[in-house]
Amino acid sequence: MKKIINNPEAVVEDMIRGMVAAHEDQLKQVPDSTVLARKQSPVQGKVGIVSGGGSGHEPAHAGYVGKGMLDAAVCGSVFTSPTPDQVLEAIKAVDGGAGVLLIIKNYTGDVMNFEMAAELAEMEGLTVDKVVVNDDVAVKDSTYTTGRRGIAGTVFVHKIAGAKAESGASLAEVKAAAEKAVANVRSMGMALTPCTVPAAGKPGFVIGENEMEIGLGIHGEPGIVRTDIRTADEIAAELTGRILNDGVHQPGDEVTVMINGLGSTPMMELYILNAKVNDILREKGISVYKTLVGEYMTAIDMAGCSVSLLKLDSELKELLDAPSEALALRV
Structure with missing residues (x-):
């Protein structure tokens, strides 16, 4: 294992210190916690937005803390759900009197611990609600979930909810x-x-030199098929085809596209993939309003990618375009 770290057991704490040092004008660490919050939080009269999960997916989730997106992110240990007490600290840190919304990726540990934190917060008189993101069409159930997993599409949910909260909505x-x-x-x-979890010191699974896995999860959960490496166009067709087969996106729709790298995929390759994704959507009669290409939700040092499509209406388009000062998604 070759990584630029100190103690493998302290990577999250060291990362948080580095993030605050780099962005002390925007971020603060909630004392005695692994919570990163907006410097000016709580914002009185505004709904607070909290997300989080296991670390190792950077820039998710702390990179989306900022005006127009999240008010706080809870950084669990690598690929491990944050504990209820950590989530509770985040809720309390961002509560400005209008309630707090939790955005949870659909993993069993995350759902359980965030819901438990919400119950604890309500016992202290705070108002909390939640949404659960399950955008991954690859598998219905997986190692970590009942139902579909939450992956990179969660970033769109952060943006939409954050913009709506910033507008003064209830x-x-x-x-x-x-x-x-x-x-x-x-x-x-x-x-x-x-990918290699620092505390483990070795890859969590094995893929052959000339193999790839379709539908693999962001923690290394099994995908749906392992095949010989295919071309970028073939990969784009496989991923986009399965998304479209889910039935949400139809001819005549307008969408935003996210081509997301998983940690070790060059931008060159992501753009090559995006060219074919856009071709496919055009052929299907689906227009692309905006395209995001980059690393938005990674899996430490995994080479690979994901494709996300968000169908737009006038409200979602307006919220997508609203200003954001989040470190990883400025608008």
Whole structure:
């Protein structure tokens, strides 16, 4: 294992210190926690937005903390759900009196711990609600989930909910906008290589030199098929085809596309993939309003990618275009 780290057991704490040092004008660490919050939080009268999960997916989730997106992100250990007490600290740190919305990726540990934190917060008199993101069309159930996994499409939910909250909307209105985003976003990924969790010191699984896995999860959960390496056009057709077969996106729709790298995929390759994705959508009569290409939700050092499509209406388009000062998605 070759990594630029100190103690493998302290990578999250060291990362948080580095993020605050780099962005102390925008971020603060909630004392005695692994929570990163907006420097000015809580914002009185505004719905607070909290997300998080296991670390190793950077820039998710702390990179999306900022005006117009998240108010706080809870950084669990690598690929491990944050504990309920960590999530509770985030809720309390961002509560400005209008309630707090939790955005949860659909993994069993995340759902359980975030819901438990919400119950604890309500016992202290705070108002909390939640949405669960399950955008991955690859598998219905996986190693970590009951139902579909939450992957890179979660970033769109952060953006939509954050913009709605920034507009002064109520908790119910913010939740409705977030749920609309969840209902209209679908994603699917693939991997060329495994990833190495620092504390483990070795890859979590093995992929042959000339193999790839379609539908692999962002923690290394099994995909749906392992094949010989295919061309970029073939990969784009496989991922986009399975997303479209889910039935959410139809001819005449307008979408935003996200081509997401998983940690070790060059931008050159992501753009090559995007060219074919756009060709496919055009052929299907689906227009592309905006395209995001880059690393938005990674899997440490995995080589691979995911494709996400968000179907737009006038409200979602307006919220997508609203200003964001988040470190990883400035608008």
